[in-house]
Amino acid sequence: MQADPEVVVVGSCMTDLVSVSTRLPNIGETIHGHKFFIGFGGKGANQCIQAARLGAKVSMICKVGKDSFGNDYVENFIKNSVSTDFVGQTGDAATGVASIMVNNEGQNAIIIVAGANLLLDSEDLKKAAGSISQAKVMVCQLEITPAVSLEALKIAHTSGVKTIFNPAPAISDLDPQFYIYSDVFCCNESEAEILTGFLVRYPADAGKAGSMLIEKGCKLVIVTLGAEGCVVLSAEDTTPKHIPTRQVKAVDTTGAGDSFVGALAFYMARYPDLSINEMIKRSNSIASVSVLAAGTQASYPFKKELPQDLF
Ligand SMILES: Nc1ncnc2c1ncn2[C@@H]1O[C@H](COP(=O)(O)OP(=O)(O)OP(=O)(O)O)[C@@H](O)[C@H]1O
Numbered sequence: 001m002q003a004d005p006e007v008v009v010v011g012s013c014m015t016d017l018v019s020v021s022t023r024l025p026n027i028g029e030t031i032h033g034h035k036f037f038i039g040f041g042g043k044g045a046n047q048c049i050q051a052a053r054l055g056a057k058v059s060m061i062c063k064v065g066k067d068s069f070g071n072d073y074v075e076n077f078i079k080n081s082v083s084t085d086f087v088g089q090t091g092d093a094a095t096g097v098a099s100i101m102v103n104n105e106g107q108n109a110i111i112i113v114a115g116a117n118l119l120l121d122s123e124d125l126k127k128a129a130g131s132i133s134q135a136k137v138m139v140c141q142l143e144i145t146p147a148v149s150l151e152a153l154k155i156a157h158t159s160g161v162k163t164i165f166n167p168a169p170a171i172s173d174l175d176p177q178f179y180i181y182s183d184v185f186c187c188n189e190s191e192a193e194i195l196t197g198f199l200v201r202y203p204a205d206a207g208k209a210g211s212m213l214i215e216k217g218c219k220l221v222i223v224t225l226g227a228e229g230c231v232v233l234s235a236e237d238t239t240p241k242h243i244p245t246r247q248v249k250a251v252d253t254t255g256a257g258d259s260f261v262g263a264l265a266f267y268m269a270r271y272p273d274l275s276i277n278e279m280i281k282r283s284n285s286i287a288s289v290s291v292l293a294a295g296t297q298a299s300y301p302f303k304k305e306l307p308q309d310l311f
């Protein structure tokens, strides 16, 4: 139980089941792997955990199954000081899972079964509406039913709560209302490409795709570019600005985008007077730390491990 969260995340929880073997199996084939691990994932939960590790008071609004993966996920939130007041457990579907096979080259094949994530509904949002409307920032993505994400954005918008929308995984026929209800629209290169139909390969392309998203009604667009950092532009300042990140030796970039979004939510909630460029610069720094270690949430830094000039 935690009163008055600063950041509310409405989104997904997934349990990653990862099997590593020298090669991926063929259809109908059974092979031996040499390593297995279970990880906590799902874009919503990842972003929520990163914001919490930086010190924001965070509440997660999501649905998991009434099963052992669901119980473990609730425990994971509690360990990371995330409020679970609005983490529902349903008997009608299993906790979302991603079955991941990885070969020695790091190539993978993945099946995601969203399960309980797709049962988060309007009723759940109504129960959490009081918490959403008093938060500083609300964050959502597209790993739950898109209509539910949109409804959450509208609730936040009506109460003057800043919204960050991460259109991941991207859908080409995104409801145009998403553009209007997002204060910050944060996507990566492939998502920008799917949404605009414009090929994004270089920072200059990201600027052009970003301009197309501004034309659709976004107030502020960030396109993340992996090791290149990101590009930002807004309805007020339509000249795209490239904000580079730190040069590091990346070990595992999985979940870097979620670390970035979680960090941005933290800065918007806790340091609202910083310029957006400064918030992005610091979020780049935090996401660049997340690529230095293996795993998704396992690689997300805590406040105490980071240079204190980021705070
Ligand atoms: N190799 C890298 N070196 C330094 N920083 C990185 C690197 N990769 C990612 N980052 C940081 O993480 C942010 C997000 O990365 P990216 O654009 O790859 O997101 P993403 O594609 O959504 O990530 P993923 O799908 O891997 O979770 C970047 O803007 C940057 O700040």
Ligand SMILES: *[C@@H]1O[C@H](CO)[C@@H](O)[C@H](O)[C@H]1NC(C)=O
Binding pocket: 167, 168, 169, 170, 188, 189, 190, 191, 226, 257
């Ligand atoms: C962008 O994010 C999606 C997940 O939504 C991921 O599948 C894709 O590989 C990412 N693209 C890049 C260029 O990193």
